[in-house]
Amino acid sequence: xxxxxxxxxxxxxxxxxxxxxxxxxxxxxxxxxxxxxxxxxxxxxxxxxxxxxxxxxxxxxxxxxxxxxxxxxxxxxxxxxxxxxxxxxxxxxxxxxxxxxxxxxxx
Amino acid sequence: xxxxxxxxxxxxxxxxxxxxxxxxxxxxxxxxxxxxxxxxxxxxxxxxxxxxxxxxxxxxxxxxxxxxxxxxxxxxxxxxxxxxxxxxxxxxxxxxxxxxxxxxxxxxxxxxxxxxxxxxxxx
Numbered sequence: 001x002x003x004x005x006x007x008x009x010x011x012x013x014x015x016x017x018x019x020x021x022x023x024x025x026x027x028x029x030x031x032x033x034x035x036x037x038x039x040x041x042x043x044x045x046x047x048x049x050x051x052x053x054x055x056x057x058x059x060x061x062x063x064x065x066x067x068x069x070x071x072x073x074x075x076x077x078x079x080x081x082x083x084x085x086x087x088x089x090x091x092x093x094x095x096x097x098x099x100x101x102x103x104x105x106x107x
Numbered sequence: 108x109x110x111x112x113x114x115x116x117x118x119x120x121x122x123x124x125x126x127x128x129x130x131x132x133x134x135x136x137x138x139x140x141x142x143x144x145x146x147x148x149x150x151x152x153x154x155x156x157x158x159x160x161x162x163x164x165x166x167x168x169x170x171x172x173x174x175x176x177x178x179x180x181x182x183x184x185x186x187x188x189x190x191x192x193x194x195x196x197x198x199x200x201x202x203x204x205x206x207x208x209x210x211x212x213x214x215x216x217x218x219x220x221x222x223x224x225x226x227x228x229x230x
Binding site for chain 1: 144146153154155156159167168169170203205207213214215216217218220221222223
């Protein structure tokens with residue numbers, strides 16, 4: 001099974017900051033890497049698929065990059081509504097697997 | 108408009124079998140480009156993928172729970188059903204169904220999710 005490791009597990013940032021979250025796969029997943037945002041009590045929301053493609057309706061301040069085993073989610077200018085938990089997930093092979101999550105908190 | 112909605116019991120006793128139903132609308136389960144997964148989340152913990160179905164012949168399961176899970180679909184009623192046997196309190200959590208699309212051998216993200224159903228396993 002492919003293990004997905006996210007770092008950091010949590011971070012504190014201020015509105016307007018640039019935020020970067022990293023996801024590492026235990027083997028190459030080419031670019032089959034997706035990012036989700038989850039707010040308390042809600043289902044996750046797809047932000048980015050295939051590493052860098054922005055899902056329809058997602059603000060352009062969200063960006064994804066990477067290939068192989070190392071991937072990054074960047075929020076260029078953090079907004080108040082961006083405080084949430086972010087998950088990466090590989091869709092290269094089954095069993096599908098998620099990272100452990102990164103909680104973005106207000107500094 | 109694509110929607111998914113989970114239904115089933117919210118309280119189950121240990122050792123019992125849990126059966127959850129995901130009713131979908133806005134797309135057809137007969138479309139082999141569209142598949143549905145079950146994903147769970149224990150309170151305060153991370154997401155865990157459980158199972159996926161693209162068609163009656165294309166199913167996949169999480170390795171650690173494979174012996175306890177069965178996923179099936181009823182295309183005429185637009186439903187995907189997950190059964191989990193021998194429940195334990197550790198199975199307590201919110202269970203989501205979600206849609207994933209594919210093109211050829213390429214699978215994409217979970218683009219639509221149900222609201223989730225909180226299942227508690229307790230005697």
